[in-house]
Amino acid sequence: MEFVHRSVLLEPAVDALLNETFGKHRGGGTLTEMAPPTDGIYVDGTFGRGGHSRLLLQRLGPRARLVVFDKDPEAIAVAQQLRQEDSRVEVVHGGFGDMPEHLARLGVQHVNGVLLDLGVSSPQIDDAARGFSFMREGPLDMRMDTSSGITAAEWLAEASLEEIKEVIANYGEERFAFKIAKAIVAGRESRPLRTTLELAELVAGAVRTREKGQHPATRSFQAIRIHINQELQELAGALAAVLRVLAPGGRLAIISFHSLEDRMVKQCIAAAARPGAAFARMPIPESQMPPPVLTSLGKVVPSAEEAADNVRARSAVMRVAQRTDAPLPADQGASFVKAMRLIPLEGSMRAGGRR
């Protein structure tokens, strides 16, 4: 069976990378003035089924290069096919968090644009065998990279009550995390959790849903998936990496689908664009304050038509920024990434606040 993916914010994302005038027309909507085809090096960090990559290739010139990443072997197989058709494409099977190392192996130090369309693709959700969906019976896997790492079932069999609670609370922003973790730990005593529906039913038996029309296991599934794939750690790695790899004038566009990711992106861009404000309370003399290394070009959300047409698009937010020509501070921008105060990467930190 063939699973399809409908790319979210397709035109706006390509505009964000290639259109000189992007960000000068605030207020959303698709921007249509396109710069002439460009010969630069671009990265699509989340190839998926290649919707964004294909449109980028249409708009790029003949000497451009497009390096595409994905963790998922099935996405990589599609990317390899595209490479057969278009020699401008180079394919990396790996996480975008390690972008500089992968690019260095290809002889690339700086790029003109990076796109990240975060999260899982529709083919991953729709294929029951991947174990991402609480609506379809399948093995409790949830790995984007099926060639490495532990599955959700393996993690749930071994993790402590406290760890499970922390993951569900932090990455699912689930108020009933403790109750759910207790039910999982009690349930696995009698029978190991092997399938998606077993987990979904166990969660539904333990708590009622917080949101109308939402399955009680929605937040737990999101949380476990984020943990299994280390999604927020990868994003933090990518934000640090992008500051290093973007050439002056290079663009960054990140599409996120939940507030945990969007908050990280927003805070990192804000810190890199206005270091004075981000580090105002730190004992750094004005003369040693790093110069801005990014300029924010704003955010774009899907049009009403796109949201009506594609349910997945409804929660999407794309943030766009441009690298200035200021050199990176001595720490290579690590302090801008650390300025993401709400990042729940450690057990003791709770996700909170607003977008």
Ligand SMILES: C[S@@+](CC[C@H](N)C(=O)[O-])C[C@H]1O[C@@H](n2cnc3c(N)ncnc32)[C@H](O)[C@@H]1O
């Ligand atoms: C929303 S889909 C991208 C869809 C794509 N833009 C398109 O138009 O077809 C996200 C993809 O990113 C991949 N992915 C998620 N996190 C990743 C990471 N840290 N490194 C590499 N790939 C990742 C997933 O496996 C998935 O295929």
